[in-house]
Amino acid sequence: MDIDAWVWWLIGAVGLGIPLVLTAMPEFGMLSVGAVAGAVTAALGYGAVAQVVVFAVVSTALVAVVRPIAARHRDGRPRLATGVEALKGRQAVVLERVDSDGGRVKLAGEVWSARTLDTGQTFEPGERVDVVEIDGATAVVM
Structure with a gap:
């Protein structure tokens, strides 16, 4: 039985989602989204090199762009005075x-x-x- 590449990417996405839930580190979620992008690339029929490139680009973009925005949002939140x-x-x-x-x-x-x-x-x-x-x-x- 031969499993398609996109299935392996989805298995990887789920595998990266588990540490996200256990450690609450959003970077794992961003890598998981990158793996889903790799699965879509594989499902569209692109080769292994294109799949890895899409995974790397999407994951890096999410970590580089979303993470600083989330940090600014978290730090700019008003504190509740008690x-x-x-x-x-x-x-x-x-x-x-x-x-x-x-x-x-x-x-x-x-x-x-x-x-x-x-x-x-x-x-x-x-x-x-x-x-x-x-x-x-x-x-x-x-």
Whole structure:
């Protein structure tokens, strides 16, 4: 029984897909797509040299082009702020007068100690303030 070349290419594509699933390395997927391109080339009746060239060109192009685009996309994704980082930039309501020595604000449903960023500034109860940073357990506001 003689197996056609395109079948061998598809077996190779599946073989390259297995490490892709096990290791989550996208390069294996790109090589697998190159093997599928080799299978198509074989099915169209081209010789072994053309099949290998198509496999190499498609695989190299995918690794050279898609990989940097995917890396840029992954690195450019906004990070989700959590903990005290998520409180920066939020608004709070003054509960007790806030000045450079202290005070109290309601921030994200909780009562926080607070102080002003500028020493000459004061905020009275009921005013809305912006949280610039969190210093320990104290919200620095302006």
